[in-house]
Amino acid sequence: MIFGVAEKPLARMLLPVIALALAAGVGLAFFIAALVRPPELPVDTNPAPLAGHTLCAAVVVTFASEEDMRAAVPVLRDDPKARRVFVDPPSVSLLAVPGTDLKAWAFQLHARYRTAERVTVIDSDTTAAQLNLTAPPPKCPREGEY
Incomplete structure (x- = not known):
C-alpha cells in the first residue's frame, strides 16, 4: 500500500521562518544599540x-x-x-x-x-x-x- 504524503506549500513554511528571523534581527539590533550607547550622564x-x-x-x-x-x-x-x-x-x-x-x-x-x-x-x-x-x-x- 502506498500512502500519499501531504505537501505543505513552501510559502506556508517560509513565512513563519522569515518572521522569526526578522524578530531576532530587531532584538539583536536593540541589544547592540544598548551596548554601544554611552551611559547617561548624571544630573x-x-x-x-x-x-x-x-x-x-x-x-x-x-x-x-x-x-x-x-x-x-x-x-x-x-x-x-x-x-x-x-x-x-x-x-x-x-x-x-x-x-x-x-x-x-x-x-x-x-x-x-x-x-x-x-x-x-x-x-x-x-x-x-x-x-x-x-x-x-x-x-x-x-x-x-x-
Missing part, C-alpha cells in the same frame, strides 16, 4: 562653585548683582535642560543634558530672565579664546567640561 543641579572647572560647552547667565543671581538659581536648578549648575557671583554656568541646543537654550533663558545682563554660550571657540590658544582646543567631552 546634579545642586549649585557648586565654578572654581576648578573649565567648561567647554555651557550657557552662562550673568546678572547685575549677586542678589539677582541667588533669586534665579532655584528656577535654573529646576530647568529640565540643566544637568549641572555652577555659581560664580554674579553668574550661573549651566551644563546641559545631552542633545540640548545651547544657542536655542541661551535664547530662551535670555527671554525668561530680563534681569540678566547677558546670556552667553561657551563653546570650543570661546574656550580657545579664553585659554589664549592659537590652535583649536581638544575636543570637548560630552560632559561639557575638560
Whole structure:
C-alpha cells in the first residue's frame, strides 16, 4: 500500500521562518544599540562653585548683582535642560543634558530672565579664546567640561 504524503506549500513554511528571523534581527539590533550607547550622564543641579572647572560647552547667565543671581538659581536648578549648575557671583554656568541646543537654550533663558545682563554660550571657540590658544582646543567631552 502506498500512502500519499501531504505537501505543505513552501510559502506556508517560509513565512513563519522569515518572521522569526526578522524578530531576532530587531532584538539583536536593540541589544547592540544598548551596548554601544554611552551611559547617561548624571544630573546634579545642586549649585557648586565654578572654581576648578573649565567648561567647554555651557550657557552662562550673568546678572547685575549677586542678589539677582541667588533669586534665579532655584528656577535654573529646576530647568529640565540643566544637568549641572555652577555659581560664580554674579553668574550661573549651566551644563546641559545631552542633545540640548545651547544657542536655542541661551535664547530662551535670555527671554525668561530680563534681569540678566547677558546670556552667553561657551563653546570650543570661546574656550580657545579664553585659554589664549592659537590652535583649536581638544575636543570637548560630552560632559561639557575638560
